[in-house]
Amino acid sequence: MEDILRQLSVILRGMWLYRWWGLAAAWIVGPIAAATVYLLPDRYESSARVYVDTQSILKPLMSGLAVQPNVDQQINILSRTLISRPNVEKLIRMADLDLTVKTKEEREVLIAGVTKALEIRVAGRDNLYTLAYTDTDAERAKRVVQSLVSMFVESGLGDKRKDSDTARKFIEEQIKSYEQKLEEAENRLKEFKLRNLATVGSGGRDYFAKMTDASEQLGQARLALREAENARDTLKRQLVGEEPVLLPDNPSSAVLSTVSVPELDGRIETQKKSLDGLLQRFTEQHPDVVGARKMIAQLEAQKVQEIQARKKVAPASGGTSLGSNPVFQQLKMSLAEAEASVASLKARVTEYESRVQTLNAASRMLPQIEAEFAQLNRDYDVNKRNYDQLVSRRESASMAVEMGATSGVADFRLIDPPTVPSKPAAPNRLLLMPAAGLAALLMGAVISFLTSQVRPTFSDMNVLREVTGLAVLGSVSLLSDQDRMRSIRRGKIAFLGCLGALIGLFGAMTVWLMLARMA
Template identity: 60%
Template structure:
C-alpha cells in the first residue's frame, strides 16, 4: 500500500510540473465547448398520447361463442413494430416531407432521420402510448406526430382486418379440403358395405352373435322336429288297433276321397294359412309346407289313377271309421308338421354352414370397416370443428364491426411546442467545464510521461538499480518561498476563474432561456 501511495505521489509531482499546460488546455476546451453548445440548433418536440381501449362489454358476453383475440398483445406488438421502412415512407408522404427531396440520397437521409427520431413510449400497462418526435421546426414536428398518430390507428385496424381475412380464407380452404375427404370416406364406406352386405353386422349384432343365434334356432328346430316325429310314431302305433268300415263306392275320380292323404293336405293348408299370417313367402317353413302339399296332391292323383285302373270296386275298399278317420287326420297333421320342421332344420343348417364359412373373413372385414369408420370420424370431427370456428370468426367480425373491440382514443392531440426540448444547455455547460478540466488533467499526465523526472531518491534507486549514497536538498529562501506562493495563487486563481466562468455562463444561459 505504501508503494502504491508513493507511486501515486510521484505521478502527481510529475504532473505538477506541467500544470500550466493543463490549465491552458482546460480553458481552450471549456470555451470551445461552451461556444459549440450555444451554437447547437434548438429542437422542438411534439407529443401526442393515444389510449387503446380493449375492454368492451361484448367480450365477456360473447366468450365461448366468438373468437376472442388477444388485443392487448396485438397492440403491444404493433407499438414495437410500427416504425419500419414502409411505414416511414408512408409517413413522409402523409406529412409532405418529400417536397424538398430531389435525390435518392436525400430521401434515404430523411428516412434514416425519421426512423431514428420517432419515438413510441408505452407505460407497460393500461395501453397508454406517447408518440413523440423532435425537429428544428415546431410545425414540422407537429405534422409528423399527427401523421404518426393516423398511421398508428390505421395500422392497428388494418392489421386486425388483414389477420381476420387471412384466417377466414385459411378456414374456408380447410373446410373445402375436408369436404372432399369426407365425400371420399363416405364413398369408400358405401362401396365397402355394398360389397360385403351379407357379411356385415345386422341389427347391431356382430357375426359371432349371428352364428350363436342361428345355432340356437337350429337346436330349437331340431327339438321340435324330434317332438313331432315322436308324436307321429305314436299315432301310427294307435292306428294298428282300429277296426275298418267300408266306404261307399265313388263312381267318379273327382268325388274320390283318400282320408289319409286328404287329412294331411287339410292339416298342411291350415298350418300354411297360419304361417302366412306371420311369415313371408320366402320363409323356409312356408316354402317347405308348400312343397309337401304339392307332393301330397301328386301322391293323391297317382293313388286315384291306380284305383281307377284297378276297377270301380277299388274305391269301395277304403276303410273308414269315425275314430279311425280322426286318427288318420291327426297322423296327416303330424306328418305335415314333421315335413315342415325338416324343411326348417335344413334351412337353418344351410344358413349356419354359410355363416361359419364366412366367419373366417369377418375379422378382416370388421378391421377394415373399423379403419374406415375411424378415418371418417376424424375427418368429420375436424370438419365440424372448422365449421364451428368459421361461424365463430364470422360472429367476431360482425361484433368487431358493430362495437369496435379495440378503440383508439386520442387523449392529447399533437402539440405545437413553443420552447425547445433539446439540447439541454443548462446541463451541457457544466459538462463542458468538466470536460475541459479532464482534458487538462490528461494533458499534464501525458507530458509527464513523455518528459519524466526523478522526484526523490527512492524512485532514482528503483529505476536505475544503483545505490544512492545521499541527496542534496535545496535551501528554501524567503524569496523562493514567495515565488512559489505567487505561482500557487496564480494557478489556483486560474482554476477558480475557470470554474466561475463555467458557472457564470450557465447562469447567463438560464436567464436567456427564461
C-alpha cells in the same frame, strides 16, 4: 497505503511541473467545447397521448359464443412493433419528409434518423401511450407525431380485420377439406356395406345371432322333413304289398287300426315316440306324460271321425272294385301330397344347409371385416367431429367479426393532441456547458500527466534510489532568495488566475444560458 500516497505525491509533483502545458490545453479545448455546445442545433419534441379503451359491454354478454382475443396484449405488441422499417417508410411519405431526398444513401440516413427520433412510451397499466418525435423543426415534429397517431389507430383496426379475414379464410379451407374427407369416408362406408351386406346386414343385426337363427331354422326343417318322410313311408306300406281294406258298417278298433290316415298317423306315431321317451324319465302321473296320452287319444278320436267321414262318401252299393274304393283313392292322393311335401322340405333343408355353410365360411373372415368396419367408422367419426367443430368455430368467428364491427376492437381516444413545441427539448445547454468546462479541465490534467510521464524528473532522493538502485550519499538543496520567492509566487498567482478565468468563463456562459432560457 503509505506507498500509494507517496506514489500519488510523486505524480502530482510531476504534473505540477508541467502545469502550464495542461493549462494551455484546457484553454484550447475549453472554448472549442463551449462553442460546440452553444452551436448545437435546437431539437423540438412534439408528443401526443393516446388512451386505448379495450373494455366493451358486449364482451361479457358474448362470452362463450364469440371468439374474444386478448386485446390488451395485442395493443401492447402493436405499440412495441409499430416502429418498424415499413411503418417508418410509410410515416416518411405521410409527413412529406422525403421531399429533399435525392439519393438512396440520403434515404437510408433519413430512415435511420427518423427511427431513432421516434419514441412510444407506456404510462403504467392503464393503456395510456405517449407518442413522441424529436426534430430540429417544430412544425415538422408535430406533423410526424400526427401521422404516427393515425398509423397507431389504423394499425390496430387494420391488423384485427386482417387477422379475422385470415382466420375465416383458413377455417373455410379446412371445412372444404373435411367435407371432401367426409364424402370419401361415406363412400368407402357405403361400398363396404354393399360388399359385405350378407355379413354386416342392413339392419345392424349381430352376425352370430344370424348364425343361430339359421341353425335353428335348419333343425326345424330337418325335423319337419323326418315327420313328412315317416308319413310318406306309412302310406307306401299300406299301398305297396298290402290289400286295401273296405270299411264295414260298424268298424271295430282292430279294423280301425288297419286303416291309415296319413295326416294323422304321422302325428300319432311322433307322439307315441315322444311318450316312450317321457316314460323312460318320468312316471305315469307326470304332467308331460299325462298330456302326451291325452294328445294321442285326441288324435285317435280325430282319426275315427275322419274314417267315418270317408265311409259316408263311399258308394251305397258297397261294390268290391278297388278303383272305386274311396279309401284307396284317398290313400293315393295322400301319398302324392306326402311326396310333394317331402320334396318341398328337402329343398328347404338344402337351402338352410347352404346358408349355414355360407355363414360358417364367412365367420372366418368376420374378425377382419369387423376390424375394417370399426376402422371406417372411427375415421368417419373423427372427420365428422372435426368438421362439426370447424363449423362451430366459423360461426363463432363470424359472430366475433360482427361484434368487432359493431362495438370496435378498442376505442382509441386522443387525450393530448400533438402541438407545435415553443421551446426546444434538447440540447440541455445548462448541463452541457459545465460539462464542457469540466471536460477541458480534465483534458488539461491528462496533458500534464502524459507530459510528466514522457519527461520524468526525480523529486526526492527516495525516487532516485528506487529508480537507479544505487545508494544516494546526499543531495544539494537550493536556497531561494527573495527575488526567486517572489517569482514563484507570481507564477502561482498567474496560473491560478488563468485557471480561474477559464472556470469563470464557463460559469458566466452557464448563467447567460440560464437567463436566456428564463427570458
